[in-house]
Amino acid sequence: xxxxxxxxxxxxxxxxxxxxxxxxxxxxxxxxxxxxxxxxxxxxxxxxxxxxxxxxxxxxxxxxxxxxxxxxxxxxxxxxxxxxxxxxxxxxxxxxxxxxxxxxxxxxxxxxxxxxxxxxxxxxxxxxxxxxxxxxxxxxxxxxxxxxxxxxxxxxxxxxxxxxxxxxxxxxxxxxxxxxxxxxxxxxxxxxxxxxxxxxxxxxxxxxxxxxxxxxxxxxxxxxxxxxxxxxxxxxxxxxxxxxxxxxxxxxxxxxxxxxxxxxxxxxxxxxxxxxxxxxxxxxxxxxxxxxxxxxxxxxxxxxxxxxxxxxxxxxxxxxxxxxx
Numbered sequence: 001x002x003x004x005x006x007x008x009x010x011x012x013x014x015x016x017x018x019x020x021x022x023x024x025x026x027x028x029x030x031x032x033x034x035x036x037x038x039x040x041x042x043x044x045x046x047x048x049x050x051x052x053x054x055x056x057x058x059x060x061x062x063x064x065x066x067x068x069x070x071x072x073x074x075x076x077x078x079x080x081x082x083x084x085x086x087x088x089x090x091x092x093x094x095x096x097x098x099x100x101x102x103x104x105x106x107x108x109x110x111x112x113x114x115x116x117x118x119x120x121x122x123x124x125x126x127x128x129x130x131x132x133x134x135x136x137x138x139x140x141x142x143x144x145x146x147x148x149x150x151x152x153x154x155x156x157x158x159x160x161x162x163x164x165x166x167x168x169x170x171x172x173x174x175x176x177x178x179x180x181x182x183x184x185x186x187x188x189x190x191x192x193x194x195x196x197x198x199x200x201x202x203x204x205x206x207x208x209x210x211x212x213x214x215x216x217x218x219x220x221x222x223x224x225x226x227x228x229x230x231x232x233x234x235x236x237x238x239x240x241x242x243x244x245x246x247x248x249x250x251x252x253x254x255x256x257x258x259x260x261x262x263x264x265x266x267x268x269x270x271x272x273x274x275x276x277x278x279x280x281x282x283x284x285x286x287x288x289x290x291x292x293x294x295x296x297x298x299x300x301x302x303x304x305x306x307x308x309x310x311x312x313x314x315x316x317x318x319x320x321x322x323x324x325x
Contacts, residue, residue: 007194007245011186014179014237021175025153025168032164078119082265085112086272093276102280109273120262121255131259133308134247137198138263140305141243142270144205145236147298148212149174150275152225155291160222173226174233181237185245194242198309201242204235206302209295216291239305274298 001009031040089108092101117125124131149171156167185197208231215224244263251259277297282290 001248003249006248007241008186010241010244011183014182014186014241017175018179021179022172025171025175026165029164029168075119078115082112082115085109085115086269090272090276093280102277105276105280109269113269116262116265119258121252121258123252123255124259124262130250131247134243135259135262135266137239137243137305137308138247139266139270139273140301140308141202141205141236141239142267143274144202144209144270144298144302144305145232146271146274147278147294147301148209148229148232151278151291151294152212152229154287155216156222156225159216159287159291162222166222170222170226170229174229174236177230177233178237178240181234182241183237185238185241194246195309197242198239198246199306201235201238201240202302202306202309204231204238206235206299206306208232208235209299209302213292213295213299216288216295235302243309 028040031037031043085108089105089112092105092108095101120135123129124135126132153164153167153171156162156170157164181201185194208228211231212225212228214220215228247259247263248256274294278290278294281293284290285293
């Protein structure tokens, strides 16, 4: 997509999440209460088939790169290696909590990031790249968001002892915030830069996480999480759209696909680390302490995201200045 359409398409993609975001948490709660939680996984299988059939025609109409191309082959082994290493990392975090397991998991993640960096396009490996901070930012914003997304329902059900249905309705609010914010970035004439929008989004996420900690520590009503979760979801929508559009806009034409793939890998790493480290902390301490520690880490990630956005803007200005010169 060209520059004018790209942000709108990202906004439309986020808007497409509104139905599953509304139906998913509540329907999962109904299945859990009346059939059993295992069926939540089983009933996904037909949806996979429906999804496949709905997109296969569109995919076949496009140009598919030849996987036998030597350049394509050279990426397959590193990509598989990253998947295996992350699987090992996740497994270590499921074991009995210990410092050795945690260090081992973090080492695995570091190795996976190093391999991903080695197969990254030149525009990202460049030390003065404005793209690299944004790639890291994608992982940070996903870490911050999913640290809340995974553990707010846990807090609601186990700490406040509300029903899965109530927890599901509260979670819907964050998804709506994400969708509305991302759509706004895509379809509104921006009076400010995407980098600034990203920083505002990071601020929303950090403030929402801080509020979640305050609610937990002061023992406020569980309905207060609606406000915290709405802030976190809105911040995610702002940052995600801004980072994704900015990445694609400044990626060299020949590297758009690789840049997009690396960004998606960063997203996955953020989610995996949020769930893995959070689960490890939960195994090592009480629920209240685990939630506080996890959300503090996520708040730090959101603050770091804002700082990296500023660095990306500085690198971009430097690049434009050199090109003008």
